[in-house]
Structures are given as C-alpha cells and as structure tokens.
Amino acid sequence: MRFDWKSFAAVAVSLAAGAVLSATPAAAACERQSFEDAAYIVCGFDLAEADVRLFWRGADDAPHATFSALAAGLEAEGLALAFAMNGGMYGDDLSPIGLYVEGGEELRSVNTETSDIRPEPNFYKKPNGIFYLTADAAGVMATDDYLAQPPEAAFATQSGPMLVIDGKLHPAFIPGSTSLKPRNGVCAPTPGEVRFAITEGSVSFHDFGRFFRDHLGCDNALFLDGGSAPGIYAPDLGRDDPPGHGGYGPIIAVVEPK
Numbered sequence: 001m002r003f004d005w006k007s008f009a010a011v012a013v014s015l016a017a018g019a020v021l022s023a024t025p026a027a028a029a030c031e032r033q034s035f036e037d038a039a040y041i042v043c044g045f046d047l048a049e050a051d052v053r054l055f056w057r058g059a060d061d062a063p064h065a066t067f068s069a070l071a072a073g074l075e076a077e078g079l080a081l082a083f084a085m086n087g088g089m090y091g092d093d094l095s096p097i098g099l100y101v102e103g104g105e106e107l108r109s110v111n112t113e114t115s116d117i118r119p120e121p122n123f124y125k126k127p128n129g130i131f132y133l134t135a136d137a138a139g140v141m142a143t144d145d146y147l148a149q150p151p152e153a154a155f156a157t158q159s160g161p162m163l164v165i166d167g168k169l170h171p172a173f174i175p176g177s178t179s180l181k182p183r184n185g186v187c188a189p190t191p192g193e194v195r196f197a198i199t200e201g202s203v204s205f206h207d208f209g210r211f212f213r214d215h216l217g218c219d220n221a222l223f224l225d226g227g228s229a230p231g232i233y234a235p236d237l238g239r240d241d242p243p244g245h246g247g248y249g250p251i252i253a254v255v256e257p258k
Helices: 005-022 067-075 143-148 205-215
Strands: 030-035 038-046 051-055 079-086 100-102 105-108 129-133 138-142 155-159 162-165 183-190 193-199 221-226 232-234 251-257
Touching (some): 038 205, 038 232, 051 155, 067 251, 079 183, 079 193, 129 221, 138 143, 138 162, 155 221, 162 205, 183 205, 205 221
Antiparallel strands (some): 030 038, 038 193, 079 251, 129 138, 162 221, 183 193
C-alpha cells in the first residue's frame, strides 16, 4: 500500500502547531535517570504533541552527518531542532545498513543477512528489529514480525539486536557480562508514546535490556548503537554530541516550528 505522505505531513503540521500552544517544549522532555547505579538520559515524547521524524540526507543529497548540519537544514525550512539521537547502524559512507524509510519512501530495504564474522556484529545478532512511525503511532518490532505484518510506515530504521522481545531479554544477553560500553536505544511503551535512552557511562547489554524492560516498562525495545557511535542533542541538558565515527547515518529527531 502506498503511504500518503501529504496527508501525514498535514496532520503533523497541525499537531505540531497545537503543541506550540498547549504543550511544554519537546526539548524539555529529556531527563537524567538512574537504574541500579547506572546513569541514563531518557527522552520521552507524546506523538500527539511531538513531531518525531527520521533524517539521513540533506538538500544536497549528502548525509547530514552532524546534529548541527541537520539543525541548519531544518532552519532553512522554518523548523527548529528540539531533540536528536543517532538512529540506527550505518556503513562507512553513512548509509543505513538495514531498512530505512523517510517520508513514506523506502530508501533502503530490509536486511535479513547473517554474518560469519566472530564475534558476531551487533546488527546481525538475531532477532534484530525495526523502529517505525506511522501517521499516528510508533512501534518496535523484531524484523521477522515486521516483514510478516508490515505497518504503513512513514519513517522506519532497522538496527540490532533487539533488547527486549515481547517482555523477554534477547537470548544472547549474559547476566553479569563484563562487556561494558556506552549504548543507546528506543522503545514505544504505547502506540502514542516513544522513549529514547542513552547511557552516561558504560553498561552491559543485559543491564541495558533490563533498564528498558524493568525501569521504562517496555515490552519491546531496540538497540540503536554502542561504543563511540551513540550521540544525543538535548539542549536543556547541555548535550550536542559530535559523531564518533566521522558522522551520523540515520538521525531520529523531534522538530518544532520556529
């Protein structure tokens, strides 16, 4: 089914305008939280008030690569960047390595490949998954489930591994693991709400999955990236992280009218 992007855009503009009149700024939705002695930044958004989108390339067809470049591109369109986070794994050329949908257009197809590399790269630890936005809802699904019942996505990004699948931690996660790294991820505790989290420090996959499930209350959650790759733009918290791998690929962002 073809997605009616024009209708979606009209709804988004209407909702964003209402948010300006009735809601606190989206940037204020980020706060520091702790869970079992680990520190996190959590940013939660109500889709009835926040205009959440995915971005990859600018008007020159080159990747935005930085939050500042994305902000400049939005400013030229009369929009302001309220929040941003790296939005999924990408290659050396900053192109998504899995599904990527922007404005209802599929720019990269679903990646169902496996890897012979050991240790297995994070993206290929099955199940991996997809974060998506429709005209009025958000969700996180394991890739096979997404393919079995694909939503009418306006935006989507594939990453991996899944952190939580139907209330259970990813089977590859090891309690007490000493593999500690900075990490970030996303979930949608309800269809009308999204939550993004990034560590302030290093944690294991097992602990990060438990944070989403036991602290944020998410039945399904997706790992976005780790190591030096995660970054966040949260002005109220003084964060405007430079990219750690020469640039960001997909970027998840909340935009507002200027």
